[in-house]
Amino acid sequence: MTGVRVEDWHAAVLAACGDGYDWFDWLGCTDEIGVSDELRVVLSLRRLDEPGLPELLLECRVPRSEPRLASVRDVYAGAAWHEREAAEEFGVEFVGGDRRRLLLDGGVTAPLRKDEVLAARTAESWPGAKEPGESDAGAGAAGAASPSRRRMVPPGVPSPEVWGDRDPVSSPPDPAEVAASVSGGRVRRRAR
Amino acid sequence: MSPTDAGVHGRIRLIEPACTSCMLCVRECPVWCITLDSHTEPDPDAAPGARVRLVNVLDRFVIDWNLCMYCGICVDECPFDALAWDAHHPAAAPVPEALRHGIAELA
Numbered sequence: 522m523t524g525v526r527v528e529d530w531h532a533a534v535l536a537a538c539g540d541g542y543d544w545f546d547w548l549g550c551t552d553e554i555g556v557s558d559e560l561r562v563v564l565s566l567r568r569l570d571e572p573g574l575p576e577l578l579l580e581c582r583v584p585r586s587e588p589r590l591a592s593v594r595d596v597y598a599g600a601a602w603h604e605r606e607a608a609e610e611f612g613v614e615f616v617g618g619d620r621r622r623l624l625l626d627g628g629v630t631a632p633l634r635k636d637e638v639l640a641a642r643t644a645e646s647w648p649g650a651k652e653p654g655e656s657d658a659g660a661g662a663a664g665a666a667s668p669s670r671r672r673m674v675p676p677g678v679p680s681p682e683v684w685g686d687r688d689p690v691s692s693p694p695d696p697a698e699v700a701a702s703v704s705g706g707r708v709r710r711r712a713r
Numbered sequence: 714m715s716p717t718d719a720g721v722h723g724r725i726r727l728i729e730p731a732c733t734s735c736m737l738c739v740r741e742c743p744v745w746c747i748t749l750d751s752h753t754e755p756d757p758d759a760a761p762g763a764r765v766r767l768v769n770v771l772d773r774f775v776i777d778w779n780l781c782m783y784c785g786i787c788v789d790e791c792p793f794d795a796l797a798w799d800a801h802h803p804a805a806a807p808v809p810e811a812l813r814h815g816i817a818e819l820a
Contacts, residue, residue: 648748649740653733654769656750673740 522563522578530581531591534564538596542566542577545597550607552635553582554700560588560611564600583613585634585696592618635700639677643685647675679703721800722783727774727819731795734769738787738796746780747787749773776819778803778812 525533546565553559559582566577583590592615594601604615605623612631631637650673651657674680679702681687684694734751750773756766788796806812 645745648745649736649742651736651739651749653736654751654753654767656752656772675740675745 522580525579525581527581527583527590531593531596533579534593534596537566537577537579541568541570544569545599546576548593548600548603548607550611550613550633552585552611552633552700554585554635554697557582558585558697559583560585560613562590562607562613564593588613589616590614591616594618635703636696638679638684638699638703642675642678647673647678649673649675677703722785722798723800723802724778724798725776725781725783725785725788725819726797726799727776727816728795728797729771729774729816729820731793732771732774733793733795734771735792737790737792741786741790743784743786744780744782746777748775748777771816774816774819775813778814779809 523533544567546567548562548564551561551563553561562581562583564579564581566579568574568577581590588611590613592601592604594604594615595617601619602623604613604618605621607613608615608618608620609623609625609629610631610633612634625632679685679694679699683702684699687694734749736749739747739749749771751769751771753767754770756768759766785798788798803812803814
């Protein structure tokens with residue numbers, strides 16, 4: 522994996538293409554939250570004159586707060602489709618790229634970022650919130666679990682002290698904590 | 714025989730006497746299609762004079778076949794083998810409510 526700086530991205534891809542890596546394989550994006558506050562864009566290239574050689578992987582890390590990167594669709598036309606996908610799923614802006622929506626309606630922002638909470642899951646009541654010995658009818662005062670017992674939250678939903686039903690005067694939720702909480706585990710309990 | 718040896722993932726059967734209402738299947742289900750209600754009562758099998766022990770009693774167990782995607786995670790997760798694959802498929806129904814099968818239909 523060859524790291525490329527944001528400002529060198531287009532030139533580096535152009536150089537790789539001139540170097541014989543003229544076959545576009547794929548372009549992908551991952552959210553590095555929890556490791557660093559960046560999105561990682563990876564481009565895989567191959568050369569057709571020596572197909573046995575391993576692919577050339579170029580990676581570029583863009584800040585999550587300002588994800589802007591030059592488009593390489595003038596080098597590889599096929600990259601435009603992959604860039605549209607990354608733009609829509611991760612909110613990366615590809616300067617000079619194809620700006621048309623590919624999959625989702627306009628209202629959705631960046632669903633594959635790890636701090637994106639599945640809102641439908643927080644709104645709906647989870648059948649697994651009940652303890653053994655509890656029922657919908659008796660979940661209130663006569664519930665089997667003691668009231669002090671911590672309520673379980675479903676996978677994909679952060680615990681209430683991290684996101685959602687929080688003290689309104691406290692600071693806004695930390696994206697890294699939300700991302701860690703959504704992927705399971707009790708974030709603040711572990712941190713203590 | 715393992716629960717999947719039957720070969721066909723037709724529907725999921727509930728073996729009610731084996732169920733301890735532990736809620737594991739409900740919590741592991743990725744599409745939230747299982748609903749389980751239970752209550753606790755003193756263990757009727759306890760020896761006379763022994764300390765009272767509470768056991769969970771299953772009241773309601775519903776699989777919503779509208780939502781179920783037949784992934785079998787509940788069958789794998791059940792620690793008491795109370796869920797098993799069955800070769801028969803749930804019958805089609807004219808209304809969605811009729812695809813919510815309770816303890817009797819899942820037996």
